[in-house]
Amino acid sequence: MAKIISMEEVGTLLHDRMTVMVGGFLGVGAPLKVIDFMAEKQYKDLTLISVVASYPGGGFDIGKLTANKQVAKFIGAHIGTDPALVKQYNEGTVEVEFNPMGTFIERIRAGGAGLGAVITPVGLGTEVEENAQRVTFFGKDYLAFAPLKAEVAIVKAVKADKLGNLFYEGTSINTNTTMATAADIVIAEVDEIVEVGEIAPNSVGTPGIFVDYIVQGFTSEERKELFGELWDKNNKFKK
Amino acid sequence: MAKIISMEEVGTLLHDRMTVMVGGFLGVGAPLKVIDFMAEKQYKDLTLISVVASYPGGGFDIGKLTANKQVAKFIGAHIGTDPALVKQYNEGTVEVEFNPMGTFIERIRAGGAGLGAVITPVGLGTEVEENAQRVTFFGKDYLAFAPLKAEVAIVKAVKADKLGNLFYEGTSINTNTTMATAADIVIAEVDEIVEVGEIAPNSVGTPGIFVDYIVQGFTSEERKELFGELWDKNNKFKK
Amino acid sequence: MNQREIIARRIAQEFENGAVINLGFGMPTMAANYIPEGIEVVLQTENGGLMFGGAPKKGEHSADMANAGGEPITMPKGSSAFDLAFSFCIIRGGHVDATVLGALEVDENGNIANWKIPGKFVPGMGGGMDLLVGAKKVVAALAHTDKEGNSKVLKSCTLPLSAAGVVKRIITDIAVFDVAADGLVLVERAPGVSVEEITAKTEAAFTVSPEIKEMVL
Amino acid sequence: MNQREIIARRIAQEFENGAVINLGFGMPTMAANYIPEGIEVVLQTENGGLMFGGAPKKGEHSADMANAGGEPITMPKGSSAFDLAFSFCIIRGGHVDATVLGALEVDENGNIANWKIPGKFVPGMGGGMDLLVGAKKVVAALAHTDKEGNSKVLKSCTLPLSAAGVVKRIITDIAVFDVAADGLVLVERAPGVSVEEITAKTEAAFTVSPEIKEMVL
Secondary structure (H helix, E strand, C coil), rough: CCCCCCCCCHCCCCCCCCCCEEEECCCCCHHHHHHHHHHHCCCCCEEEEECCCCCCCCCCCCCCHHHCCCCEEEECCCCCCCHHHHHHHHHHHEEECCCCHHHHHHHHHHHHHHHEEEEEEECCHHHHHCCCCEEEEEEEEEEEEECCCCCEEEEEEEEECCCCCCCCCCCCCCCCHHHCCCCCEEEEEEEEEEECCCCCHHHHCCCCCEEEEEEECCCCCHHHHHHHHHHHHCCCCCC | CCCCCHHHHCCCCCCCCCCEEEEEEECCCCCCHHHHHHHHHCCCCCCECCCCCCCCCCCCCCCHHCCCCCCCEEEEEEEEHHHHHHHHHHCCCEEEEEECCCHEEEEEEEEHHHCCCCEECCHHHHHHHHHHHEEEEEEEEEEEEEEEEEEEEEEEEEECCCCEEEECCCCHHHHHHHCCCCCEEEEEEEEEEECCCCHHHCCCCHHHEEEEEEEEEHHHHHHHHHHHHHHHHCCCCCC | CCHHHHHHHHHHHHCCCCCCEEEECHHHHHHHHHHHCCCCEEEECCCCCEEEEEECEECCCCCCCCHHHHHHHHEECCCCEHHHHHHHHHHHHCCCCCEEEEEEECCCCCCEEECCCCCCECCCCCCCHHHHHHEEEEEEEEECCCCCCCCCCECCEEEEEEEECCCCCCECCCCEEEECCCCEEEEHHHHHHHHHHHHHHHCCCCEEEEEEEEEEC | CCHHHCCCCCCCCHHCCCCEEEECCHHHHHHHHHHHCCCCEEEEEECEEECCCCCCEEECCCCCCCCCCCCCCCCCCCCCCCCCCHHHHHHHCCCCCCCEEECEEEECCCEEEEEEECCEHHHHCHHHHHHHHCEEEEEEEEEEEECCCCEEEEEECCCCEEEECCCEEEECCEEEEEECCEEEEEEEECCCHHHHHHHHHCCCCCCCCCCCEEECC
16 A cells, blocks of 8 residues: 655666566656656666556656656657757767557556566567567467566646546546556656545545555646646647 | 447348357357347347357347357357257267356467467366377476367447547446457447447547447446346345 | 354455455355455455445345355445356456365365366366456465365375366364475364364374464364 | 658558557658548557557656557546457458558559568567558558668568558659559649659659549648
8 A cells, every 4th residue: 555755756667777667658648757856866777667658748757858868768669859868879878768659558568467478469560579579369469568568657637536446537548657667666656646535436436455665746737737738838739 | 440230130141051259158248139139130140259158048149040040159158048059069060169257268369469379277187188289398298279260249338429439337347358359250249329428538438449340239228127027027125 | 153154264264355266166165154354355256346245135136246156145335247258257366365265175285175066066167267267365264174074185186187286275174284285284282172183084184383283163 | 741740641541430450650650730621540550459549748647548659648538458469350350441551662563562671770669560461451551762762662672571462552742642452543642742752752653543633731
């Protein structure tokens, strides 16, 4: 069951060279406050597992870590949105392990679910084969990929109750539910911490047994404003 | 997108010798009205894929099909609750393919998700190996199982909207969400058919794109009464 | 106190506060009634629930809330419900701290047989094999001997295995064994039962822990 | 009408009523603006949504509703949101009826390259490879030639492949090809473009369908 901690206490759980999963998709559903804290504390040589790099243009969400050169290795599906990371990759200072997006999330699910490998036809006949093992099952060719786990997963939900049950909303669920199953330590950043019972049994997206620590993030109002500014600046709203 | 049909129209989708997945777990979350219809119409030589057999004692839910000797092969994890099926299995008139429960549901998920095999350590060193292929991945031994699909899946939800989005409740979700992804034709039996918009985006357990047909089942009130009688008769309530 | 109650009461002492536990049918489920005060565990039901509560009264039930035995349950504050695929991610992914399962036979190597007596009893393995492989700690519970007095704690299981080398602790009506790398260690004996009696009733070889205790029931 | 608009308008005619469609960035996404009246499609976004709607006005947005481009979307009645693992079950399990993706190169064998120009452009494959393998119908959209006039519809792709043998239809600014078992078939030509011009601008071999039509834009 989960323990509610302060951001300073989050610091006791993190360290240089750790393998860390960070939830979110281009910043949406990302644990923005913990990321800010990680940038501030300058943890170095991270192996960062996140489905895609930062919000287009870089410098937002996990883009703060790449801008700071804190990442030694990135495991994900796409980096094209983050100029800093692309540059570091091209210069050879950051290693990148590219996965087809479905393979990426399925590898994490396998890690969390105790499955031995992901067997998929995706990537057959492409360079992806170089990172995989070609196998045949039931008469068809596939690629086999290893399960993926991390020391720490930092996920983001809208609400947590005091047992650590998490409630998600909209498309900000993305990788969070799966990452919460696949790390030794799971930290959940949330908009709001509520009493036990305020999240109905079928609305629990991640049961509290997976969550070790809960930390207060931006409130829902703050996040709405933050994304309002971001999307406005990038001309993404309907006029 | 889904079409709302009558029980008689369900009949046009079913036939002898079909491979059919039926949702539910000991009758809970099972499509009871379609099962009654299948029993009445006497479809024969079915390959029935369901996680466990009928409610303990038999004769309820899918136990009506085995009591009628309509099942030629059963694929699941447990048959001990259904005396008729156990008898038919012992006499050799029904074939049974036993799967560890997690392997069973993961095989269906793989079928619906386009994965090539399920790679699991469960069953190593047991008779389960006879139905599997022993493989080694990343230095560890596993068993590989084939994905599982069906011609027809009959699932049960509490509500469907007119697009076929399904809403589930409590533990009656069980195999329904997964089976709805893994069949050529998906029929959803529901307590209630509601207008589009009455199921919130995050409350959709199965998106309408998976559901071909919706049929009205017992109402929630009728089901409550039905299980009230069943559990009362079996002395399962707190006194 | 009958054999079953002894076993159930002893099982209940295995639970650590806050642990996620899955209990098999029979004596393990009975054990939930004897959990010591101050210990709260999170019960999992493999059909898709965590932190569920006991049976409701008739009329207060929901047709959509049941355990893996098909029995009505309640979903108190803090509980959660999910589909079977996710439930077995919990089980196989190592997220269940301990499972206690009934057994037909166990042996020196931590093997367990509990799903099949060929030609006689073939109900299927249900979720048992997944629990045996996936749970962090596996406790096997069984009567020490059969009706004819034959040991069920064996050198080597004779029935088809449910899993190989997974049992960490064996609880019977007269003894508790730990399964160590080099064999069984007798760590507890039932009140009034001597080590000699246990030796006489046990086919498996075992060593006796220097700290052997009497079961507190 | 510029090249991109021609392609986007032609893509929009690929959609069947009720079909589940995933559109790649750029021209495929633009195509959503040109869907013929009477045709309603179910758009999927791979980060985890179905039947989503267009951008909201500022203030009406939710920080928890965005598409795979990180852009704000709306979730109208009937839409659904779910996690990435389920989203790729939809994609890889064959539940997307058609995907339209931009391409750098395509070839006679239905190969497509759209994720990498070694040493120059290496953004990663994102969800593209999954869509190419999982969608029931793959449509590749691209300018027929590069800025130097070199064909991008090739005998054999020169860039690293995104998937092999998956493309069923190729839409360019001057032509539409079907990818048949024995090679490309020219089925449409843009208004004012002759078969001869297409032949001159195409490296790949192709046959001309006896029912060749002019694109209706």
